[in-house]
Amino acid sequence: MADESKKKKSRWLWPLGVTATGLTGAAVVLLRGCWHNKMSWPVRSHGYSYQVCMGCGIKRLFDEKAFCAYGPYRYDLNGLIAWDRAHQGETYPQEERPAS
Ligand SMILES: [Zn+2]
Structure with missing residues (x-):
């Protein structure tokens, strides 16, 4: 038993x-x-474009006009959208990640 x-x-x-x-x-x-160097084609959702890592599934926002990814890596799309709203109008170099 x-x-x-x-x-x-x-x-x-x-x-x-x-x-x-x-x-x-x-x-x-x-x-x-995983260094997220295998990203999917941009996916459109909730008015945002983002890429998904083929290795681990992490997401990153994608600027269709500039045709490049930007912002931090997040698993949660809502977190990315919140980040984008908080940093609208600002431009960050691709590798730089804001502390907030
Ligand atoms: Zn990855």
Whole structure:
């Protein structure tokens, strides 16, 4: 009986770990060493264009007029939109990431 309960415990921990990897994207980047150099074609959504990394699925905003990616890397599109609204009118070099 005691052995049976031990098995159950290790079984429910594993799907939990899979969910955690999806949420903690930054940790995945560190573990995989993904540099996001394989980005998808720009996707349009909510009036914004963004690219998705083929390696880890992280997103980055894409300027269709300038035809280049800009802003920080985020897994959450809402976070990117919020960042863009906060920094509208400002231009950042591609590699620079604002502290906020
Ligand atoms: Zn990536």
